[in-house]
Amino acid sequence: MSSAVDAISCSKGIAAPPTEEATKERVAVVGKNGGVEHGGDAATMNGKQCGEAPHCRKESNEEEEDDEEKAPKAIDLGPRVSIKDQLEKDKDDESLRRWKEQLLGSVDLNSVGETLEPDVKIMSLAILSPGRPDIFLPLPVEPNAKGVWFTLKEGSLYKLKFTFSVSNNIVSGLRYTNAVWKTGIKVDSHKEMLGTFSPQPEPYTYVTPEETTPSGMFARGSYSARTKFLDDDRKCYLEINYTFDIRREWPALS
Numbered sequence: 341m342s343s344a345v346d347a348i349s350c351s352k353g354i355a356a357p358p359t360e361e362a363t364k365e366r367v368a369v370v371g372k373n374g375g376v377e378h379g380g381d382a383a384t385m386n387g388k389q390c391g392e393a394p395h396c397r398k399e400s401n402e403e404e405e406d407d408e409e410k411a412p413k414a415i416d417l418g419p420r421v422s423i424k425d426q427l428e429k430d431k432d433d434e435s436l437r438r439w440k441e442q443l444l445g446s447v448d449l450n451s452v453g454e455t456l457e458p459d460v461k462i463m464s465l466a467i468l469s470p471g472r473p474d475i476f477l478p479l480p481v482e483p484n485a486k487g488v489w490f491t492l493k494e495g496s497l498y499k500l501k502f503t504f505s506v507s508n509n510i511v512s513g514l515r516y517t518n519a520v521w522k523t524g525i526k527v528d529s530h531k532e533m534l535g536t537f538s539p540q541p542e543p544y545t546y547v548t549p550e551e552t553t554p555s556g557m558f559a560r561g562s563y564s565a566r567t568k569f570l571d572d573d574r575k576c577y578l579e580i581n582y583t584f585d586i587r588r589e590w591p592a593l594s
Contacts, residue, residue: 347354457513460577462569463543464503472590481580488562489582495555495591500548504569506537513572516548520565527563553586560586 398549467490475490492498502516513536520528534546553559562585569578 360482380520384438397430456509458509458539458571459507460504460511460514460569460571461507462502462504462578464501466496466501466503467492468491468501470548473593474501479544481582491585491587491591492553494553494559494586494588496553496590497550498553499550502546502569503543504546505543507539510538511571512536514577515570517568517570518565520563522563523562560588 341355462479465477465479467477468493470473477489500516504514514534516532516534518528518530519526537544564581564584566582567578567580567582570575571575
């Protein structure tokens with residue numbers, strides 16, 4: 341079966357003590373995956389990178405009804421504050437200042453400075469299955485690419501691995517969504533919260549929990565799917581529309 345893989349390129353913290361003033365800022369605490377998780381009162385395949393560009397599609401009520409993603413409304417975290425301003429605000433409190441610096445890690449303040457908008461770039465996508473070589477999905481996807489993006493064996497275990505970079509400012513509530521259709525009928529919808537991440541020179545890596553592909557005569561065949569990476573403000577960083585197959589056996593290794 342031949343199908344286009346369509347991609348769209350689109351181009352938001354620090355935890356503070358639960359003071360009345362701090363709850364008005366975007367704050368978060370370091371998470372166990374190297375990123376930052378929500379804390380306290382703070383707000384945790386042809387491809388396209390998205391942001392404020394006109395071609396980046398925002399999730400509308402109509403799209404939510406069609407996709408049944410039921411994505412939550414954008415979370416109001418108060419006014420966005422640059423990393424530099426967050427550090428400057430508590431510069432007279434030595435312990436709090438050092439705590440924030442520790443949470444931010446190796447952030448280069450000279451590079452982030454006064455920037456308010458975070459920038460997230462999805463660098464690689466891979467499918468991991470026991471006993472099989474990792475399947476690396478090419479990014480960015482070439483325009484007007486045709487054909488099945490990948491093929492999976494029915495009843496096989498697999499995980500997804502994402503590698504991405506964060507720059508400029510903290511990205512809050514980064515999540516992955518995926519919707520799948522077979523013969524025009526929606527058969528699966530999935531959302532995965534990746535976390536909140538501060539800028540750093542090295543890329544982040546996230547691996548999803550293990551899942552099993554469906555099996556049986558009715559499960560085999562071709563599927564269409566749409567994958568997105570969004571944050572708490574529902575800003576889209578990557579949208580990919582693609583097709584894939586589920587077959588009785590794995591394709592032969594080249």
